[in-house]
Amino acid sequence: MNYRKSPLTAGLYLVSTPIGSARDITLRALDVLASADMLVAEDTRTLRKLMELHGVPLEGRRVMAYHDHSGEAARVRVAEAILSGQSVAYASEAGTPLIADPGFALAREVQAKGGAVTAAPGPCAAIAALSIAGLATDQFHFAGFLPNATTARKSILSNLRAIPATLVFYEAPGRVGAMLTDAKEVLGSARDAALCRELTKRFEETRRGTLSELVESVTEHPPKGECVVLIARATEVGVTDEEIDAALNEALSNMRVKDAATTVAGSFNLPRRDVYQRALALQKSSKGGT
Numbered sequence: 557m558n559y560r561k562s563p564l565t566a567g568l569y570l571v572s573t574p575i576g577s578a579r580d581i582t583l584r585a586l587d588v589l590a591s592a593d594m595l596v597a598e599d600t601r602t603l604r605k606l607m608e609l610h611g612v613p614l615e616g617r618r619v620m621a622y623h624d625h626s627g628e629a630a631r632v633r634v635a636e637a638i639l640s641g642q643s644v645a646y647a648s649e650a651g652t653p654l655i656a657d658p659g660f661a662l663a664r665e666v667q668a669k670g671g672a673v674t675a676a677p678g679p680c681a682a683i684a685a686l687s688i689a690g691l692a693t694d695q696f697h698f699a700g701f702l703p704n705a706t707t708a709r710k711s712i713l714s715n716l717r718a719i720p721a722t723l724v725f726y727e728a729p730g731r732v733g734a735m736l737t738d739a740k741e742v743l744g745s746a747r748d749a750a751l752c753r754e755l756t757k758r759f760e761e762t763r764r765g766t767l768s769e770l771v772e773s774v775t776e777h778p779p780k781g782e783c784v785v786l787i788a789r790a791t792e793v794g795v796t797d798e799e800i801d802a803a804l805n806e807a808l809s810n811m812r813v814k815d816a817a818t819t820v821a822g823s824f825n826l827p828r829r830d831v832y833q834r835a836l837a838l839q840k841s842s843k844g845g846t
Contacts, residue, residue: 559586559612563644568666570653571645572678576756578609585676586610592645593617594637598658599649622646623792624658631665638671652680656700656726672815681755682724685784689750690764692789695721702735707815709735714822723787732783733774739787740767748788754781795824804835811841
């Protein structure tokens with residue numbers, strides 16, 4: 557028995573859970589899970605299994621589900637329990653609650669009603685990946701999951717291009733190839749990056765290289781397991797008119813002028829109005845001035 561059961565004050569306790577190795581859970585997290593009056597989980601089966609593995613008994617307590625499809629009624633129920641004097645432990649399926657996790661709305665609901673919210677910190681895939689990726693860690697920007705649609709994904713990548721910090725993304729293995737391909741096009745093929753997968757698990761792997769090299773790597777050897785993608789910070793690099801025109805011509809082959817200008821302007825961190833005018837000129841030139 558490694559936990560210590562003790563009374564908790566009323567409030568919402570955000571419990572970080574292992575992202576892979578079950579032994580990464582903290583002793584305080586076990587204390588909270590053993591002591592809370594009410595248990596809430598993104599995945600109730602995962603939490604039950606974790607508690608059973610570490611010998612933390614339910615003792616008649618139910619585990620309430622709270623996930624992406626939970627509505628206001630569930631949040632109100634938790635908030636009312638806290639306001640009535642109960643302690644509530646909320647655990648995400650894996651990692652730190654509220655980090656790319658549905659618990660954000662729950663915590664806001666509790667805070668809005670005057671309830672206390674505290675954290676039992678622990679594992680986080682983004683931080684674990686930053687620790688081992690080999691990219692700068694003094695500044696980083698967590699962007700979570702990008703959209704599925706290519707146009708929307710490229711638009712967000714364009715907005716992130718000039719940020720002078722390591723970019724951190726979560727991605728599913730089936731989508732990571734398309735995401736890296738778009739990143740290569742928008743951020744530049746030579747930009748350093750890393751792909752970390754299966755963190756803290758048996759087959760943990762980190763692939764490092766340029767975005768071009770990573771695209772080739774995942775094409776030849778598709779990854780399995782949840783991925784964290786990290787991309788090196790932006791650097792000040794001059795861009796020539798020829799490079800802008802080449803990027804515009806490529807974008808105009810499958811985009812409208814407006815979208816092409818937005819994408820290229822974001823890629824090179826240039827004023828959109830100037831790039832738009834250049835795109836119009838290129839389009840007119842390609843049509844023979846008609």
